[in-house]
Amino acid sequence: MTIEPIVKVRDVAYPRLQVPDLDQMEVWLMDFGMVRAERRADVLYMRGAGTAPYVHVIHAGPAAFTGFALEAASRDDLDLLAATPGFTPVEDLDGPGGGVRTTVRDPVGLLVEVVHGIAQGAPRGNLDPRPLNMGEAFQRIGAAQRIKAGPSRIKRFGHLALNVPDPMAVLAWYHARFGLIASDRVNLAPGMPVAIFTRCDKGAEPADHHSILFANNMSSGGVSGLNHLSWEVCDIDDVQAGREHLAAKGRTHEWGVGRHLLGSQVFDYWRDPWGQIHEHWTDGDQFNASMPAGDHSIDMGAVSQWGPNMPSSFGRTIPPQTPSRPA
Numbered sequence: 001m002t003i004e005p006i007v008k009v010r011d012v013a014y015p016r017l018q019v020p021d022l023d024q025m026e027v028w029l030m031d032f033g034m035v036r037a038e039r040r041a042d043v044l045y046m047r048g049a050g051t052a053p054y055v056h057v058i059h060a061g062p063a064a065f066t067g068f069a070l071e072a073a074s075r076d077d078l079d080l081l082a083a084t085p086g087f088t089p090v091e092d093l094d095g096p097g098g099g100v101r102t103t104v105r106d107p108v109g110l111l112v113e114v115v116h117g118i119a120q121g122a123p124r125g126n127l128d129p130r131p132l133n134m135g136e137a138f139q140r141i142g143a144a145q146r147i148k149a150g151p152s153r154i155k156r157f158g159h160l161a162l163n164v165p166d167p168m169a170v171l172a173w174y175h176a177r178f179g180l181i182a183s184d185r186v187n188l189a190p191g192m193p194v195a196i197f198t199r200c201d202k203g204a205e206p207a208d209h210h211s212i213l214f215a216n217n218m219s220s221g222g223v224s225g226l227n228h229l230s231w232e233v234c235d236i237d238d239v240q241a242g243r244e245h246l247a248a249k250g251r252t253h254e255w256g257v258g259r260h261l262l263g264s265q266v267f268d269y270w271r272d273p274w275g276q277i278h279e280h281w282t283d284g285d286q287f288n289a290s291m292p293a294g295d296h297s298i299d300m301g302a303v304s305q306w307g308p309n310m311p312s313s314f315g316r317t318i319p320p321q322t323p324s325r326p327a
């Protein structure tokens with residue numbers, strides 16, 4: 001891409017969902033590995049075990065995905081965006097940790113917030129990966145490996161995937177404003193991507209393989225919007241132990257455990273009570289801005305290197321399954 005973006009964002013910060021029953025969602029998210037950061041009558045802030053004061057924001061209302069936040073490198077960057085047509089003036093955020101934001105509607109109508117200055121706190125617990133005795137690099141001598149049963153340790157909100165009508169056009173919009181660059185494209189034919197994995201341009205500093213995946217909405221029945229939300233957990237034991245915890249709670253599994261091909265993450269996907277897909281992942285690829293984009297044919301085969309095949313339901317919102325669903 002040759003257009004110089006207005007700013008280059010550093011990361012994603014949090015998504016915003018709307019659900020009819022905040023109590024039910026809070027319990028589900030606790031099973032997923034989050035804890036309440038703050039609860040008001042009409043909004044719930046949930047945090048992980050990392051330094052962010054919240055990693056998920058849930059509003060009361062009809063079930064919907066309404067938008068998400070990107071993290072700007074500086075307050076000056078917010079001012080640059082706010083001076084751009086379509087963006088709102090910079091205003092205070094009213095969530096835990098404060099901070100400021102400007103907002104804009106993206107081409108599919110989602111509210112994109114660009115935030116800065118949200119105060120980080122102390123981690124909620126131990127975020128260290130467990131020492132492993134693998135290959136020739138034994139890390140654990142004279143100590144036993146003991147995995148405490150319970151929910152995953154969530155480090156941070158890691159990425160999201162959006163279903164859009166034209167991934168190339170939507171990425172062009174995001175690149176021009178926020179500097180997102182392609183990591184890998186899956187092509188129906190040369191120059192016709194049906195999915196583009198995009199990352200933040202942090203120069204020489206490594207970034208997650210993808211912060212946003214733009215997927216063609218033909219696989220979601222032509223419906224644009226959320227494909228899935230994803231949080232990074234501390235290590236592989238968090239993926240599997242977290243899975244067992246969710247299963248023990250009777251939650252609805254979607255896909256996993258496996259290791260992705262593009263991005264390489266070890267992943268596991270679950271559906272919330274309103275059918276939105278929430279992912280745990282760990283051990284993803286880290287690329288700096290110099291890594292060229294990869295091009296792959298849609299015929300490349302499995303999207304995982306190991307693990308079960310992707311279910312046909314993946315990437316689209318499935319209406320509530322649980323008997324306790326609100327009408």
Ligand SMILES: [Fe+2]
Nearest residue numbers: 161228230279
């Ligand atoms: Fe993902």
